Amino acid sequence: MSILLWSLAGALALGWSLGPAPAHAQAPIKIGASLSLTGTYAKPGTYQKEGYEVCADELNAKGGLLGRKVEFVMYDDQSSTQTAQRLYEKLITEDKVDAVMGPYSSGITESVAGISEKYKKVLVSPLAATTSIFRQGRKYIFMVISPAEVYLEGFVDMAAKRGLKTIAVVNEDTLFPKASTAGTVELAKKRGLQIVLQESYPKGNTDFSALLVKIKAANPDIIAAATYFDDAVAITRQMRELNVNPKMFAVTVGGDIPEFYTLLKTNGEYVYGATQWDEALPYPGQKEFLGAYTKKFKHEPSYHAAAGYAGCLIYAEAVKRAKSLDADLVRTELLKLKMRTAFGDYAVDQDGFQTAHKMVMIQWQDGKRIVVWPDDLANGKPRFPTPPWNQR
Amino acid sequence: MLGQVVISGLLAGALYSMVALGLGLIFGVMRVLNVSHGPLLMLGAYTTFWLFQWLGLNPYVSLVVSMPLLFMVGMGLQRLFVRRVVDAPELSTLLLTFGISIALVNLAQLAFTADLRSVEFLTGSFVVGPFAFSKSRVIACAFAIVITMAAFVFLKTTRLGKAIRAVSQSREVAQVCGIDVGRIHMLAFGIGSALAAAGGTLVAVMVAIQPEMGQVYTFKSFLVIVLGGAGNYPGALLGGLLLGLIEQMSSLFLTTQINEAVAYVLLVLVLLVRPTGLLKGRAS
Numbered sequence: 001m002s003i004l005l006w007s008l009a010g011a012l013a014l015g016w017s018l019g020p021a022p023a024h025a026q027a028p029i030k031i032g033a034s035l036s037l038t039g040t041y042a043k044p045g046t047y048q049k050e051g052y053e054v055c056a057d058e059l060n061a062k063g064g065l066l067g068r069k070v071e072f073v074m075y076d077d078q079s080s081t082q083t084a085q086r087l088y089e090k091l092i093t094e095d096k097v098d099a100v101m102g103p104y105s106s107g108i109t110e111s112v113a114g115i116s117e118k119y120k121k122v123l124v125s126p127l128a129a130t131t132s133i134f135r136q137g138r139k140y141i142f143m144v145i146s147p148a149e150v151y152l153e154g155f156v157d158m159a160a161k162r163g164l165k166t167i168a169v170v171n172e173d174t175l176f177p178k179a180s181t182a183g184t185v186e187l188a189k190k191r192g193l194q195i196v197l198q199e200s201y202p203k204g205n206t207d208f209s210a211l212l213v214k215i216k217a218a219n220p221d222i223i224a225a226a227t228y229f230d231d232a233v234a235i236t237r238q239m240r241e242l243n244v245n246p247k248m249f250a251v252t253v254g255g256d257i258p259e260f261y262t263l264l265k266t267n268g269e270y271v272y273g274a275t276q277w278d279e280a281l282p283y284p285g286q287k288e289f290l291g292a293y294t295k296k297f298k299h300e301p302s303y304h305a306a307a308g309y310a311g312c313l314i315y316a317e318a319v320k321r322a323k324s325l326d327a328d329l330v331r332t333e334l335l336k337l338k339m340r341t342a343f344g345d346y347a348v349d350q351d352g353f354q355t356a357h358k359m360v361m362i363q364w365q366d367g368k369r370i371v372v373w374p375d376d377l378a379n380g381k382p383r384f385p386t387p388p389w390n391q392r
Numbered sequence: 393m394l395g396q397v398v399i400s401g402l403l404a405g406a407l408y409s410m411v412a413l414g415l416g417l418i419f420g421v422m423r424v425l426n427v428s429h430g431p432l433l434m435l436g437a438y439t440t441f442w443l444f445q446w447l448g449l450n451p452y453v454s455l456v457v458s459m460p461l462l463f464m465v466g467m468g469l470q471r472l473f474v475r476r477v478v479d480a481p482e483l484s485t486l487l488l489t490f491g492i493s494i495a496l497v498n499l500a501q502l503a504f505t506a507d508l509r510s511v512e513f514l515t516g517s518f519v520v521g522p523f524a525f526s527k528s529r530v531i532a533c534a535f536a537i538v539i540t541m542a543a544f545v546f547l548k549t550t551r552l553g554k555a556i557r558a559v560s561q562s563r564e565v566a567q568v569c570g571i572d573v574g575r576i577h578m579l580a581f582g583i584g585s586a587l588a589a590a591g592g593t594l595v596a597v598m599v600a601i602q603p604e605m606g607q608v609y610t611f612k613s614f615l616v617i618v619l620g621g622a623g624n625y626p627g628a629l630l631g632g633l634l635l636g637l638i639e640q641m642s643s644l645f646l647t648t649q650i651n652e653a654v655a656y657v658l659l660v661l662v663l664l665v666r667p668t669g670l671l672k673g674r675a676s
Contacts (some may be wrong), residue, residue: 037506038603038604039604042507043507046506173649199648200648201649202649204608206608207400207639207640208648209396209404209643210400210641210644210648210651211643211648213393213396213400214393214644230600233600234600237515240516240517241516241517241524241527242396242526243517263508263509263512263600264510264512267512267515389516
C-alpha cells in the first residue's frame with residue numbers, strides 16, 4: 001500500500017517537474033520588488049513603482065523578455081528596512097520570483113542587499129545613491145543613478161562662481177543624506193566655501209524652528225539641505241515663517257518633484273533642487289517614456305519614475321544579451337553594458353558602481369522646474385540671488 | 393536667538409496642552425489610555441483639508457465642523473468599543489485603542505491615499521524686531537488657549553462639567569449621587585476627541601497632512617500628561633508648555649537629533665522622582 005502511494009506521489013512529482021514544456025515557456029517572468037508606498041518615502045516610492053510598471057508594459061508590448069511576458073510582484077514595505085527585508089525573503093523564497101529589482105532609498109537597499117546576495121539574485125537598484133552600498137565586495141548589486149556625494153555639486157559650483165563664501169549644511173540622519181552631506185562639505189571646502197554650520201536631524205522630524213534659528217544666527221550665504229521630501233517641504237515653509245533669507249537655498253531630494261510646488265505654491269519659488277533627471281533633457285526614448293507614463297498615470301513623472309523605468313530596461317537588456325535569467329550570466333552582461341536610456345547614460349565599474357550618469361540642478365521659476373546647471377544641459381538661467389521673503 | 397526659541401517653544405506648547413488635555417480628560421474619567429488620540433487628530437486635520445479644498449472654507453472656521461464631527465466619532469467609538477474595556481485590565485484598553493489607531497490610520501490611507509496634503513493659508517510671519525512670529529502658529533496658539541480655557545470653564549462651572557470631574561474623582565460616589573456614569577464616559581470621550589480634532593485643524597495649517605501624522609501627537613500627549621500629572625487638568629497645561637520649551641531648547645543647545653531623547657529621558661526622571669507629575673497629580 002505504502003509503496004503504491006509513494007510511487008504515485010513520485011509519479012505525480014515527476015509529472016509536475018517535467019510538465020508540459022510549452023506551458024512553461026509561456027509562464028510569465030516574475031520580477032519582485034518591495035517599494036515604499038506608505039510612510040516617509042511614500043511619494044518617491046510610488047513614482048518608482050510606476051516607473052517599473054511602464055517598463056513592464058513597454059517590454060510586453062514588444063513581445064516580452066526571452067519570449068515570456070514580464071510581470072511585477074510588488075509589495076509595500078512601509079518605508080521600513082525590517083519590513084523590506086522580510087518582503088525580499090518572501091519574494092525570493094515563497095513567491096519564487098525569477099528576478100528582483102531594488103526598493104526605494106539607500107537605507108532600504110543597503111538592508112536588503114545582503115538577501116539578494118545570499119540567494120544569488122541580481123539586484124539592479126535604480127534608487128540607491130550611496131557609494132558605500134556598492135563598495136562592500138557585493139557581486140550582484142548594480143547602481144543606476146549618480147552617487148549621493150555629488151548631488152549638490154552644481155549648487156556648490158554655482159555659489160562659488162558667484163563669489164559666495166559661507167554655507168550651512170543640514171541633513172536627515174539616515175544613510176543617503178549623510179553621504180550627500182559629506183560629499184557637499186567636501187566639494188564646498190574644495191571650492192573655498194566656509195562651513196558655518198553642519199547639523200543633522202532625525203527622520204520624521206517636523207519642527208525645524210530651533211535648527212533654523214541657529215542657521216539664521218550663523219547667517220550663511222547659502223543653505224544646503226540633504227533631504228527626502230517631507231522635510232524639504234517643512235524646512236522651506238519654516239524658513240519663511242522664521243524669515244531666514246539665504247542668497248541660495250537647495251535641497252537634495254524632494255525639491256525636484258511636482259508635489260513640492262503643489263504643496264508650497266509660491267513659497268517654493270527660487271528653491272534649487274538636485275535631480276538625476278528632468279523631462280526636458282534631450283535623451284533618447286524620452287518622448288516615448290513621457291507619453292506612456294502620462295497616459296497611464298495622468299500625471300507627470302519624477303526622476304524616481306524615470307530611474308525605475310530605466311533600471312528595469314537596463315536589467316532587461318542584460319537578460320536579452322545573456323539570453324538567460326541566470327544571475328551570473330546577467331551579471332557579466334551588466335558589467336559590460338553601456339546604454340543610454342530616457343534617464344541618461346548607464347555604465348558601471350567592476351563593483352557595479354555607476355560611472356556614466358550626470359546630475360543636474362533645477363530651480364523653481366514661476367511654478368516651472370528649470371534646469372539651470374550644468375550649462376550644456378540647462379534650459380534657463382538661475383534667478384540669483386533669492387530675494388528676502390518680505391520682498392516677494 | 394534664545395528669545396526666538398522660547399517663542400517657538402511656547403507656541404508649540406500651547407497646542408500640545410490642548411491636545412493633551414483631551415487625552416488627560418479621557419484618562420481621568422475612564423482610566424483608559426487612548427492610543428488612538430493622535431489618529432483622531434489626523435482625522436480633524438483631514439476634515440479641515442477637505443473643507444478647504446472643496447469649499448474654500450477658512451481653515452479656522454472649519455473648527456466648527458471638525459470639533460462636532462470628531463465629537464460624534466469619539467462618542468461612537470466609545471459606545472461601540474471602548475465602553476467594553478473600561479473595567480478591564482489596562483493591557484486590554486491599550487490593545488483596543490491601539491487597534492482602533494491602526495484601523496483609523498489605514499482607513500485614512502485607503503480613503504485619502506498616502507499623498508501629502510497641505511492647507512496653504514497664512515504662511516509667513518509677523519516680524520517684530522529681531523523676532524519672527526509665524527502667523528499660523530500664533531493663531532493656532534491663540535485658538536488653543538481659548539479652547540483650553542473654555543474647556544476649563546466648562547469643567548469648573550457647568551453641571552455637566554462638575555459631573556465629569558465627579559466621575560473622574562470617584563466613580564462609585566458619583567453613581568450613588570445619581571450621575572449617569574455611562575453617559576459621562578461617552579461625553580468625556582467625545583470631548584477628548586473634539587479637542588484632538590481642534591489640534592488637527594490647527595496643525596493642518598502648519599505641517600503637511602498625511603495619514604500617519606497623528607501618532608507623534610499621541611506620544612507627545614502621553615509625555616505632557618505624565619509631566620503634568622495624570623488626571624490633573626491644569627497640569628496638562630503646564631506639561632504642554634514645558635514640553636514645547638524642552639524640545640526647542642534641546643535643539644538649540646544640543647542638536648535637533650536628540651531633542652526627543654531629551655524629552656523622554658525627562659519623562660523617565662519624572663516617573664522616578666515625582667510619579668504624580670510636577671503638579672500634584674490625583675492619587676489613584
